[in-house]
Amino acid sequence: MSTTSRRYAALAGVTAAAVAIGIAEPVAVLTGPRSAPLVAVGGVVVDAVPEPLKQFAIDVFGTADKIALLTGTALLLGAFAALLGMLAVRRLALGLAGIAAFGVVGVAAALTRSGADVFDALPSLVGGALGALVLWLFIAGPFELDPWPWAPPTDPRSATPPPVSPAGPTEGPPVPVTPAAPPIPVTPAAPAAPVDPESRRRFLTGTGVLLGTAAVAGLGGRWLSGRRGVSAARDAIRLPAPIAPAPAVPAGADLSLAQLAPYVSPNSGFYRIDTALVVPQVNPDTWRLRIHGRVGTERTYSYADLLARPLVERYVTLACVSNEVGGDLIGNARWLGVPLRELLDEVQPEQDADQVVGRSVDGWTCGTPTAALRDGRDALLAIGMNGEPLPVEHGFPVRMVVPGLYGYVSACKWVTELELTRFADFDAYWVPRGWSAQGPIKTQSRIDAPRRRNRLTAGPVTVAGVAWAQHRGISRVEVRVDDGPWQEAELAPTVSVDTWVQWSWRWDATPGDHRLQVRATDATGETQTERTQSVAPDGATGWHTVPVNVR
Ligand SMILES: Nc1nc2c(c(=O)[nH]1)N[C@H]1C(S)=C(S)[C@@H](COP(=O)(O)O)O[C@H]1N2
Ligand SMILES: [Mo]
Secondary structure, three states, X not given: OOHHHHHHHHHHHHHHHHHHHHHHHHHHHHHOHHHOHHHHHHHHHXXXXXXXXXXXXXXXXXXXXHHHHHHHHHHHHHHHHHHHHHHHHHOHHHHHHHHHHHHHHHHHHHHHXXXXXXXXXXXXXXXXXXXXXXXXXXXXOOOOOOOOOOOOOOOOOOOOOOOOOOOXXXXXXXXXOOOOOOOOOOOOOOOOOOOOHHHHHHHHHHHHHHHHHHHHHHHHHHHHHHHOOOHHHHHOOOOOOOOEOOOOOOOOOOOOOOOOOOOXXXXXXXXXXXXXXXXXXXXXXXXXXXXXXXXXXXXXXXXXXXXXXXXXXXXXXXXXOOOOOOOOOEEEEEEEEEEHHHHHHHHXXXXXXOEEEEEEOOOOEEEEXXXXXXXXXXXXXXXXXXXXXXXXXXXXXXXXXXXXXXXXXXOOOOEEEEEEEOOOOOOOOOOOOOOOOOOEOXXXXXXXXXXXXXXXXXXXXXXXXXXXXXXXXXXXXXXXXXXXXXXXXXXXOOOOOOOXXXXXXXXXXXXXXXXXXXXXXXXXXXXXXXXXXXOOOOOOEOOOEEEEEEO
């Protein structure tokens, strides 16, 4: 195949794929955004990729890991589509089979997502059918090049569609129609016939128009799906006042220093980690929480049931197990909700039900020790965050928040089920993927100011950061310079042992390159270990170290 003809064939393939993916989006407006092939297949990939790769993605792309995945999937798909186009020129049936295979993968992905129904097959079916039609249009149909540039003038076309009998299907044994044409013999010497300029114009205009249509359909479909979301329902909610308001943030808890994370993280800047490629849109009117499993009496609660109950409000610092030493997958917010202890008391868990599995509408699960939800700590079924209904990305309408446990074992967003079970009987989402079933938060500390490689002037410098050991509390933070003696930092006041604490230390900086290090000691007297461990399987350890330059 000549370079030119390869390009045309690839363009036909890419156009077919773009139409398939693009048209599927408006169809998915009806069947739900998770049934769109790109999202459905992407979701399967998220669940299936080996843990180190996922960690790599989080490391490299941070919170943009989802966009990176979708972009990567689209690029890979584009490459495959280009190949399919080239294949189709040789043998149309193979090209069409390739598109059909894509459709089948899309259907399979959409149907196996948790909570899927048969209609979720529709976007991939419609997309696949139209993609096949488009491929035929440009390879062998009315928009094909005349002749395809590599085809020797006399060669029979290898992939003319079988002639359709005008009389329709006939009775009796199937008549053997066109026998499979032999592939075009690759005769390098064959001179390429010039392409008819009129057919070239038709081809290029056709692909251009269809690519544009695919883009409009795809983006328009996404936009419509977004508008069908629950932000209007969320905006209409007026949260009741808590009967037990959060304690006031003591003066001085927030040192308000440049570069230092604020004591309360604003909702807009709060880190987000989850496996959801499209944010679940859960209508509060139809939302239900079913508490079942090893219980005396199973119970189901509605959103209105929760609003009608006595609510408490608490500051709790949430942390992700994937947070590297010095990382920012941690945030502190004021959560409004119902104590999980009270709900569990109402269903009477059986004695041996040592695990509560929180299940999200999208099938994600976390496993929390029942004891942690009943030992008196402020474990909440949260509906509010910093005075607002939960933001949709942070679990609207209802999520779990448990002080002292990493998010992956406790902070189920879009939660719809709590199942009392045993650790011996059920592994939650991340456990078979190599993470520990138990996830207590490790004592950690971070230097926020100065930052890595900041250039400082000699003299007094404020070194400041945060330290956390949720539900145990921080008793001491120490800083050292260039392996010198540890010096005690000043701790800002804090609301409770369930939140992080800001610390600061006055450094008399001398010229040169220096290394600042921090370590914290929790209220049980245990000092943060120096031993460095990566995030898997149960949280990173080691001392945060920041190199700086002083002039
Ligand atoms: N439904 C659902 N809930 C989830 C997750 C998820 O993937 N799906 N991830 C958990 C993890 S790993 C963390 S760290 C927290 C993060 O909560 P945030 O995004 O509100 O900060 O949510 C937890 N809840
Ligand atoms: Mo996490």
